[in-house]
Amino acid sequence: MRTVATRIPSAAVAEEAREALRALVRVVQGEGEARVSLHTPGDPNEVTITLPREAIELFVEVLGQMANGNAVTVVPVHAELTTHQAAEILNVSRPYLIGLLDAGKIPFRMVGTHRRVRFTDLMAYKQQDDARRDEALAELTRQAQDIGLGY
Secondary structure, three states: OOOOEEEOOOHHHHHHHHHHHHHHHHHHHOOOOEEEEEEOOOOOOEEEEEEOHHHHHHHHHHHHHHHOOOOEEEOOOOOEEOHHHHHHHHOOOHHHHHHHHHOOOOOOEEEOOEEEEEHHHHHHHHHHHHHHHHHHHHHHHHHHHHOOOOO
């Protein structure tokens, strides 16, 4: 199993995701355990499995993104990412990410000559950065209101 997997859905897959999403949303709105039947066309056998509610909620999120035509990336929380993968997750350039690493803003370790970033450290940085951005936006909005710009 790969550490990071990204899939961009085709239009047909997005439509299938919308249909599956509608069905799973009804399951999530219920209570208790959920059973899902899996059937392969042409195969007479049908398998029924019980899924944890958390897994179904995750499937709902994934299907919602796929239904909108968005790529989905699955990363285990214990994963160590390459700088390319980490930059992609933050939606920044790799050189910018390297600057953050070298400045000590995101912890990393060296594997030979390569940097590796723990997913949890990357997400901690992202949450802090998002919080700083939200604070700056709130301050700018407050200043605009103070001088009567109508925001």
